[in-house]
Amino acid sequence: MMLSKLNSIYACFKNDDSIISYKQLASGHINDTFLIETKKNAFFILQQINKGVFKNVPGLINNKVLISSHLQNKNTHLTDDELKRRVLCFVKTLKGYNYHTDNAGNYWNMMIYIKDSVTYDTVKCLDVAYEGGKLMGDFLNLTSDFNTNSLIEVIPKFHSMSFRFNQYNKALCIASKERLAKASAYLGLVEELKDEMHIIEELKASGDIKIRVTHNDTKISNILFDCNKKGLCVIDTDTVMPGIVHYDFGDAIRTICNEAAEDEKDLNKVKFNINYYKAYVNGFLEKMKPELTSLEIKYLPLGAKTMVFIMGLRFLTDYLNNDIYYKTSYSEHNLDRSKNQFKLLESLSSQYKEMDILNSLS
């Protein structure tokens, strides 16, 4: 991306400034995200949303903006400056829209960058796990009175296991011999866990648990911390849509309790840290317990297992499909991510009894 191109996009958003430097942030697998610095020493995040993955970008942006305003209204006790550090703040275009469409038909949105914040790709201490739980719990609690009918379903069936199995089965049919051979060690495991991995979806379909506002990408790198490791702000709200608590709980646990990064190749380093799990649960329930039924709490551990599995399955599927969905840096990147998730699943499963929450509460 050229500075001149970014400057011309930036100029479409309300400001009286220009970009002096920029850096591409590489942690996301889908969008193109830039941190920009302006002449007047302001910092923004300018982001091109992937319209191949997200079929209704205006709807997605509307979701994010609605949720941010809801959170702003819920936090009126904070000063303006504090609020800008705790809730994502979107900048409007000169025409008054929340996004800009460039000549190529790509969608851009812009947010104020939250200075003096830190993100983690892996957790190294209990405090971060606990604070992460508190912040995610707070996000779900504060949005629990928001009417989910005003949100679009950004990616239909996003966490639906039967949908992901369909994609996987199709990928198996079209995969190259080489890729199929490399994936073959995992096909048995996928089949073996199939029934158990559909339980959360059945729980959702039963109508016995609440459909609420959920974030749907609660990985640890989407939680901003301040310099004292206190939770600050939940970011990357692209996938905010109606869902169930188990997906958000599960995806946070998937990343917080993995002692290694999601794509670590040395599988000896991939271990499920049960102490981080317990710390996250404590923080999460501190904020969310009043909102949850015992049925919801009962299935939280299975939510975690399910989210680890579904990511293993999605990475494997993309590998079989020749890497058409996730950004990859080398040819076996998706396979390595998938092996990593299945190793994490094994480690989680060996400690599954200790993950029970409902009985330990009573």
Ligand code: GN1
């Ligand atoms: C993708 O692009 P990013 O990093 O925000 C993916 C999530 C996965 C995640 C794995 C829309 O998120 O579902 O959990 O990668 N988002 C989409 O790191 O597919």
Ligand code: MG
């Ligand atoms: Mg995301």
